[in-house]
Amino acid sequence: MPHLAEGIARFQREVFPAKAGLFARLATAHRPGTLFIGCSDARVVPELITQTDPGELFVVRTAGNLVPAHTPGTDGVTAAVEYAVAVLGVRDVIVCGHSACGAMTALAEGHDLTGAPAVAAWLRHADASLARTAAAGRHGDVAALVRENVTAQLANLATHPSVARALAEGAVRLHGWVFDIADGTVEELPTAARPSFAA
Numbered sequence: 001m002p003h004l005a006e007g008i009a010r011f012q013r014e015v016f017p018a019k020a021g022l023f024a025r026l027a028t029a030h031r032p033g034t035l036f037i038g039c040s041d042a043r044v045v046p047e048l049i050t051q052t053d054p055g056e057l058f059v060v061r062t063a064g065n066l067v068p069a070h071t072p073g074t075d076g077v078t079a080a081v082e083y084a085v086a087v088l089g090v091r092d093v094i095v096c097g098h099s100a101c102g103a104m105t106a107l108a109e110g111h112d113l114t115g116a117p118a119v120a121a122w123l124r125h126a127d128a129s130l131a132r133t134a135a136a137g138r139h140g141d142v143a144a145l146v147r148e149n150v151t152a153q154l155a156n157l158a159t160h161p162s163v164a165r166a167l168a169e170g171a172v173r174l175h176g177w178v179f180d181i182a183d184g185t186v187e188e189l190p191t192a193a194r195p196s197f198a199a
């Protein structure tokens, strides 16, 4: 991976000096306005898609951009969501799915995941999305599952106490996006069907 070391050298030589003032401010302040929850997929780069600077996005990336519904236990996703919403006070939360998602493709097409048991277990968080897609007659339709899954993860987010409180106070807005890798577009999914998110 020598290109990574070369990248760091180029960053320090060409990029950092141009943003030295920004990094000087960020050295002692962390006040992102947005929590971006996306897929771990290497092709979906939040800061690139949104053309945002360091310090603007608090990012959580998981396989399939899944956010488990709240449970009494703790996990890394829950902690990151709570920190962003309750401590950092982000105003917007985005769940971003994407075209050709490996996780959604595996689910939609029923891939054999016996060799990746942790992946199989993790993807169970999309069971409801899978069921709704099938009920709508779209079984096997990856694009339909991607969209349904974004909507379902927004609902899961709202079960987290930190998010529920912020929604009730009108302190945060939830957004569902789908990024298309082939053409670079971002579709914002309608949220009007979820009145509890209207605040």
Ligand SMILES: [Zn+2]
Binding pocket: 039, 040, 041, 063, 064, 065, 098, 100, 101, 102, 103, 104
């Ligand atoms: Zn993905």
